[in-house]
Amino acid sequence: MNKMLRDERVTLSHGGGGKAMRDLIQSVFTDVFEPESSEDQARLMSDALLEKGAKLAFTTDSYVVTPVEFPGGDIGKIAVCGTVNDLAVGGAKPLWLSAAFIIEEGTEIALLRRIVASMKAEADKAGVKIVTGDTKVVGRGSADQVFITSSGVGVIPADRDIRADSIQDGDVAIVNGVLGDHGATILAARGDMMLMSDLQSDCAALGHLMEAVCHAVPVRACRDATRGGIASSLNEMAEAAGLSIELDETTLPLRAEVKGTCEILGLDPLYLANEGTLVLFVAPEHADAALAAMRSVDTGRDAAIIGRAKAGTPMVTMKTAFGGSRIVDMLVGEQLPRIC
């Protein structure tokens, strides 16, 4: 560990542009991320770009989460996984990330180091490099410990065109794993409900999973189901495709703990956030091959078919386990626990 930085907490002087800032950046960030260029901009080259018809994919996202560390991950892991997933669900091979940190005065440097270490580990696992970044320090109360913005660049091979408006009548909807773990974990980890569980966030990068499916079958459309849960992603897709999507409640992969948390609080798991969950559509004749390819990857072990696209009004409906049917609409604002 670098000797230059002796402070235990970040102070405003670490944002002042002087020696303290340089020490913080070097000791906490660049010594770990090891960007190749010491210039202000990353200079990038990949063989994937040489293919005729290949496209660049570019995305950006900001990450704020309370608490910043939770069972199954931390804000750094989410910042890497979330941006990698935004690239991956479009069929891009994720290559490079940026990471910009807004740090609240008083934040423990040890916490920053843990976050940076988990970003590095997750980036290595996902096969991406964190090539550029930035830090700003703001006064106490102007941020909540640390906020991270990460942008990502990847390359989409010439023969891939994954988009929601290409979903066809009869296509099969597949998810890669259990739903709602992240949302339920965060609710429990905030500690104000005194719910105990062994739940862990599903936070995971899905680049390898997408590569595996795309090599096996043509994927028509794919979205990751983050904020707003699977219900919001499916509603967006139904709208874009101009088709209705019918889910079958009995096939939804849900852990008992997640179901229980939702029962207690009056929440619906379809709207709980995920950080390592995607839903994709393939033609029905490709469903088995897609499932097999997904299940061959760690993050797709619990892959399951959850529904189908059908001609009809663009909306999401669900056949309930009980034998009825209901509409699964977009969430309005935030899900709030009910009174009684």
Added chain:
Amino acid sequence: MRYVEEFRDPQAAKALLSKIEKVTAEIGATKEKPIHIMEICGGHTHAIFRYGLDRLTPEGIEFIHGPGCPVCVLPMSRVDECVQIAEKDNVIFTTFGDAMRVPGTRKSLLQAKADGADIRMVYSPLDALELARRNPDKEVVFFGLGFETTTPSTALSIQQAAREGLPNFSVFCNHITVPEPIKVLLDDPYMVLDGFVGPGHVSMVIGIHPYDFIAQDYGKPIVVAGFEPLDLLQSVLMVLEQIRDGRAEVENQYARIVPEHGNPVSIAAMADVYQRRPSFEWRGLGEIDSSGLRIRDQYKAFDAEEKFGIGYAAGQRSVQEPDGCECGAVMTGRIKPTACPKFGNGCTPEMPLGALMVSSEGACAAYWQYGGRRAVEAAE
């Protein structure tokens, strides 16, 4: 999930549904001449739509969605007073989550929070007590809201605050009671109701006898029901059987939870802490005699109405409901949510105009969430 899925078993549902069909036919109820059953409680409304029970039951049964959604019937003037308290310096205002979005005349609590008021979501009044202990230099106010289900826990928190001598804890009491508005509905000259499904969690506290008047004075059947889909189907069947047999009784379908005489500890705590107000305003229904509770003088140190000089002046405080809003007619069963000219047309869960669109347990919000676009299309 044990103890939950047993009550959602599709096979058992089929058996109940076929009995319901048989009895509906025996009564001679049809789509044109239906039996009107009111589920009083918003939790039941929510469950009916969530499990599609309205579409599984025969056309001869029509569900009328009652006033048992505490968030929906909260008058706008009281939301304004919440905001007024919450915006005072040095106040931490605590509330259940789903009260955050209820519109006041100026703003909702969610908007007041965005404007800088210290408003926190809690899951129990005990969380508010803990906040008061930890913040002795702040005034911590709990927004007491709900029927007999939540009323006892607020009472217990006030008793606890009194025992501890916590001077910085108070309750803004808006607790209301279930039986009184039912009487108002039954006295309505347009009333079409043939029977009731009663809220199980309320009876867990007060027992089943506060509903005796429904059977004895008005000759209507009522079945106190649980909240799982099989509970609801069985309760509907019990109501129908009473109608077929010409009986009017108070029956208890939820006996696994509901004792005939309720919970004596809760009843004693409520009697100790609260007294009835002469009347209280219900959004969509107006002032209803003896339907609200206030904190007794003995505990006035913990009464936010006293502490912040707010009080409650019955009858002089009604805020005009928005033009065209038909919540009152929906709640009394005169029209369906979709028949309201504002439904989906200026009144949606994003921007609720009327009471019943506010909470997910309100009839209009449930119609919208679980059948919204379909309902609007059907109406067109």
